[in-house]
Amino acid sequence: MRAAAVEGGERPGLRRSLGLLETTLGGVGIILGAGIYVLVGEAAGRAGDAVWASFAIAAVMAALTGLSYAELASMYPNAGADYEYSRQAMGRPVAAVVGWVIISGNLIAAAAVALGFGGYFGEFVDSPKVAAAIAAIVVAAAIAVYGIKESMWTSIALTFVEVGGLVLIIGVGVPHLGDAPLLEAKSGVASVFSGAALVIFAFIGFEYVATLSEETRAAKRTVPVALLLSIVITTLIYVAVAVAAVSVVGWRALSDSDAPLANVASVALGERASDVLSLIALFSTFNTVLLLLVAASRLAYGMAATGSLPRVAGRVHRRFRTPALAIAGAAVLACSVATVGDIGFVAESANFAILLGFTAVNISLIILRLRQPALERPFRLPGAVRGVPLLPVMALGAIGFMIANLDAYAILLGLALAAAGSAAAIIQSRLTGHR
Secondary structure (H helix, E strand, C coil), rough: CCCEEEEEEEEEECCEECCCHHHHHHHHHHHHHHHHHHHHHHHHHHHEEEEEHHHHHHHHHEEEEEHHHHHHHHHCCCCCHHHHHHHHCCCCHHHHHHHHHHHHHHHHHHHHHHHHHHHCCCCCCCCHHHHHHHHHHHHHHHHHHHHHHHHHHHHHHHHHHHHHHHHHHHHHHHHHHHCCCCCCCCCCCCHHHHHHHHHHHHHCCCCCCHHHHHHHHHHHHHHHHHHHHHHHHHHHHHHHHHHHHHHHHHHHHHHHCCCHHHHHHHHHHHHHHHHHHHHHHHHHHHHHHHHHHHHHHHHHHHHHHHHCCCHHHHHHCCCCCCCHHHHHHHHHHHHHHHCCHHHHHHHHHHHHHHHHHHHHHHHHHHHHEEECCCCCCCCCCEEEEEEHHHHHHHHHHHHHHHHHHHHHHHHHHHHHHHHHHHHHHHHHHHHCCCC
């Protein structure tokens, strides 16, 4: 492949080696590990036996923004994704802020999922949760540096393993259907929406597909389809697993466990099944950490190419053809956040940062529809009033509702990390003369 010229020099470009299968399964893999293995217990503690409804509500809200990503990805198949969309609509300074917000959200999410890995790892080895989380991040970063094809096929293999574990949970839950009052929330409808505000984290990752645009063949057609397929597939699995889990053990037992799905397997099939589920959960959570690091590094790569991050973040390793330094930096930041140790708190902080980024993406789509209505859109959302697309407006309302239901301290942490990185990105843009 020819090298891409950047600012007067030559550097190797990213390799286009992914098709619909890899991108879809990559999206499925990152979404599944982030949510059901890690947060089903936390969510059950909020929503009670109606936790499945929290997943369904979160899915609808995620899908609204997912549709916006699909249209924008078909217009701008760029590794910068969120950053590139915001740059096209609102200019580079705003895009620099948006890009860092999304990067920080992905890295906080990687830390939260790594802590989930640590919880399941503790089922086998008596070790601190944080230490195991950091080890998972370091190993995932090494694989990500080695190559995108290798990363994706590792992810695909792990995705099949994690789906197998979830199918097992669904299967053991079938004989118990009717044992739990599935329409009974812990404290009314408000608790179901509170659960949804938490498990929106479970759908973080669909936007990851868009960051693979420069490594996907026929990206303008493939990426939107893969993105939407990943949301549909994971939603069906999430709801089925949540119903099965509360049917077997009830919401209280789920919320009290550091390894909730392993607990379900233990009750239904015995202690040996619990060990099997814990092992599968380790593969699943590791898979998500790997893909989140890939997503954050690709966004950093895209930002560095236009001067919104130091050029070193855009350097591609000549042998592996991956942004190795960006991956290493992402791993260091994720390890730092993992030291907080509280999965629920870290996950909500990630939610806030990601939701801010989603806000910018939906606003970008509205602006581009109004400013450039004739621009080619291989994938186009239906429904508009005076040129304003309705679905992104609905998505903005859903995002506002989700933010209102987040923990205040988690919002503060998300704001602090987003503000620090955004300030650095703005300074970098000014130093390089990019306005």
